[in-house]
Amino acid sequence: MESKFDILIGELFETIKDTGGAIKNVTDNELFVAATSLFKFVDVGIKAKDLASQWKFEKFLKGFTATAPTEKQLKKLKKYIDSSIRAEFIADTFKKVLLSNSSKACLIMGTILSEIVDNEKEITHKQLICINALSQFYDIDLKNLVLLKDFSDTWVDDYRISKTDSKLRVIANQYEVDFDGVLITLDKAVNLQLLKKSFKNIEIIMDVEYQKIEELYLFNFIGEELIRLIERVEKMN
Template structure:
């Protein structure tokens, strides 16, 4: 894989140069004398930089795995990525996706991001909210979130409008960590992958002519949640 990274560097440099024709980036921070002095003089900074490089390389390898569909990366695939970038919006999207890969919290999430990006480039698709939301959500997913999301997908496949009671019941039956799955559920709601709806259900006592109201939570996948789920299943 190290050879793959090395062989791909020239083409990736070309891609970055292509992106720069649409996006002007200022480097004042990196050129700051204090930042350079700190980087040269501090052993701790040097250690952190080396550790970061290892993590970033792992994330990039994971991205390539998804982008190249488990095949060996080649010039043609990366050249298609460059050709896809033909306006400022696409340039910003590709650059932002790369930044999200580097900031992601899960190598498995990087694989899924790569697969989504591959599909967009190969089919020359216009960007949609679903693409943007899915990639943004993946940046905040841990490995355990991906496993928990699989469980949620299984439930929504059976019934898209799923109650909170059914979710907690499935968590217990599948022997998942309840707290962990609820965290993933809430994260999915806040990242617009899952829609939460509150319903008021009435229980009418015909004899006493009294109705008891109970508010229940129901959840369903958004278009973005479905798209992310399709690529998650495709990759894992």
């Protein structure tokens, strides 16, 4: 026999289906199947009994509710899903949780969803980019990202990061992380729109028409927001 909680979860996804008219064949859509399988812990498409999947989803729920999800909170989420755009966003977020590479990223995604639902606001471009980035980060990427922000904050004048700066290798050693891994995270963060890249001439020899250009990296407002979210969940653990 289904519990009251199970019935409410079922109603939640019926809401996604009913309001997701813009999503073609929503009941067969992998987003819907994956999310339903996780909530109800049944094998549909992707096995929710997989320990990694359960662990990631539990982290997501912790971020969303801070405690076990209550009936009131789930009803609030159900009420929030009042359009096809919102239904598609919620379903896509569940998919990203399921396919994510980091349990900490799942926790952060849960806090983002909680903010959106609690304030009854539309998802912003900034939040969409943060969620997309989180779905592609490993735990070590999140640690490296904080390292890069701490390093950039040491430069009062411009907060820019250079791969060739010897001090970056020093701080990587202090954080006990692989320096090459830090550079991988840096490139990933640029591609995910969290940092912007600029160039600076550091050596020009006019006689031979030669110039050496240094690449510099700077956190943009989206990257700053993601750092805020990472630091917030650190306090939750």
